[in-house]
Amino acid sequence: MKLPIYLDHHSTTPVDSRVLDAMFPYFRDEFGNAASRTHVFGWKAEAAVEAARERVAVAIHGSPVEIVFTSGATESNNLAIKGVVDANAAKGNHVVTAATEHPSVLDVCRRLERERKIELTVLPVDSMGRIELAAVRAAIGPRTVLVTLMLANNEIGTIHPIAEVGRITKAAGVLLHCDATQAVGKIPVDVQAMGIDLLSLTAHKLYGPKGIGALWLRRKNPRVRIAPQIDGGGHERGLRSGTLNVPGIVGFGRAVEIAIEGMDEERRRVRGLRDRLHRALASAIEGMTLNGSPDDGLDGNLNVSVAGVQAESLVIRLKDVAVSTGSACASASGGPSHVLRAIGVADDLVHASIRFGIGRFNTEEEIDYAAKRVVEEVQLLRETAPCSDEADARSSRRS
Numbered sequence: 001m002k003l004p005i006y007l008d009h010h011s012t013t014p015v016d017s018r019v020l021d022a023m024f025p026y027f028r029d030e031f032g033n034a035a036s037r038t039h040v041f042g043w044k045a046e047a048a049v050e051a052a053r054e055r056v057a058v059a060i061h062g063s064p065v066e067i068v069f070t071s072g073a074t075e076s077n078n079l080a081i082k083g084v085v086d087a088n089a090a091k092g093n094h095v096v097t098a099a100t101e102h103p104s105v106l107d108v109c110r111r112l113e114r115e116r117k118i119e120l121t122v123l124p125v126d127s128m129g130r131i132e133l134a135a136v137r138a139a140i141g142p143r144t145v146l147v148t149l150m151l152a153n154n155e156i157g158t159i160h161p162i163a164e165v166g167r168i169t170k171a172a173g174v175l176l177h178c179d180a181t182q183a184v185g186k187i188p189v190d191v192q193a194m195g196i197d198l199l200s201l202t203a204h205k206l207y208g209p210k211g212i213g214a215l216w217l218r219r220k221n222p223r224v225r226i227a228p229q230i231d232g233g234g235h236e237r238g239l240r241s242g243t244l245n246v247p248g249i250v251g252f253g254r255a256v257e258i259a260i261e262g263m264d265e266e267r268r269r270v271r272g273l274r275d276r277l278h279r280a281l282a283s284a285i286e287g288m289t290l291n292g293s294p295d296d297g298l299d300g301n302l303n304v305s306v307a308g309v310q311a312e313s314l315v316i317r318l319k320d321v322a323v324s325t326g327s328a329c330a331s332a333s334g335g336p337s338h339v340l341r342a343i344g345v346a347d348d349l350v351h352a353s354i355r356f357g358i359g360r361f362n363t364e365e366e367i368d369y370a371a372k373r374v375v376e377e378v379q380l381l382r383e384t385a386p387c388s389d390e391a392d393a394r395s396s397r398r399s
């Protein structure tokens with residue numbers, strides 16, 4: 001077993017060696033610009049890009065002409081939301097989202113609210129992070145142009161009923177954008193069955209490279225129109241200019257292909273490891289509570305609060321086990337998790353929360369070791385905590 005152990009797969013995933021093998025030639029021999037039309041270097045690069053485009057499209061039941069390659073899901077979310085708002089100004093200016101969305105959705109919406117005076121509805125969620133379908137229906141009005149809801153949550157693993165939301169948006173004639181970053185390759189995603197109109201995804205959450213993602217845009221029933229946010233050479237049908245990241249795109253295509261092929265088996269295995277970790281922690285740590293609902297959430301997600309323990313201190317002491325407090329994205333900006341707050345977790349427990357993300361290459365041995373280390377450090381922190389109940393109890397026993 002190699003240390004440290006990586007249990008933070010919602011932040012990013014290691015590149016699968018099969019993905020790296022597929023990418024390698026496109027750094028060295030096949031270095032052409034996919035937009036070069038006059039020589040074989042360009043043609044080969046373009047052929048590789050188109051093969052990857054097909055793989056990404058097929059994985060979500062879309063068609064290749066509907067894929068726009070971007071630098072990742074953050075850019076895809078920006079392009080989708082700003083692009084739809086800009087292109088539909090004549091129709092309306094109301095956007096509906098939910099409190100537990102990723103910052104690359106929520107911060108975009110808030111900027112549009114401040115700077116372009118859109119009307120924004122942020123739907124609340126229940127204690128499991130679930131939205132209410134009736135609330136979605138009620139939020140949609142004559143000026144609504146977009147509903148944007150994620151498929152799977154990156155902190156607590158909650159899966160939204162997107163197919164049901166899709167029926168509501170279709171009936172209302174409103175576009176549905178879905179940030180499916182945590183879902184593609186982990187659970188079945190079908191833009192047709194789910195009634196999605198725009199979908200964001202990224203390679204580095206599914207064992208592909210960082211810095212490459214895509215926005216899928218429906219071309220028929222309805223044809224989705226967006227305003228480009230980056231102008232230049234007119235790449236990607238004019239929707240996202242800039243020389244294509246050929247090795248990244250090739251890796252993205254291969255990563256998606258591998259994830260879809262092995263999904264059923266991997267889901268069972270990852271879920272087994274997650275449940276094993278949960279059992280080991282729950283049996284040894286008193287006062288541990290679950291955030292989210294592992295049984296019907298993402299297979300690899302386990303988010304817990306450990307009463308009386310500062311998560312910051314815990315993750316720093318866990319030098320040989322890589323986990324995250326709350327959300328890595330939220331902690332980049334220093335704030336406490338907006339997701340845990342939205343599901344009603346009390347402030348002290350928000351600061352006591354740890355997120356485990358189990359992935360493709362984790363083993364039982366690693367899970368057992370990680371559980372043992374977490375239990376040890378929790379006990380140590382509780383013994384030294386100046387004002388924990390346990391410490392109080394001990395000192396009163398002593399006196």
Ligand SMILES: *Cc1c(COP(=O)(O)O)cnc(C)c1O
Pocket residue numbers: 010011071072073074075102104150152153154179181182202203204205211213
């Ligand atoms: C990681 C993540 C993103 C951002 O993706 P990048 O490719 O890193 O920009 C967006 N949404 C969700 C739900 C994520 O988990």
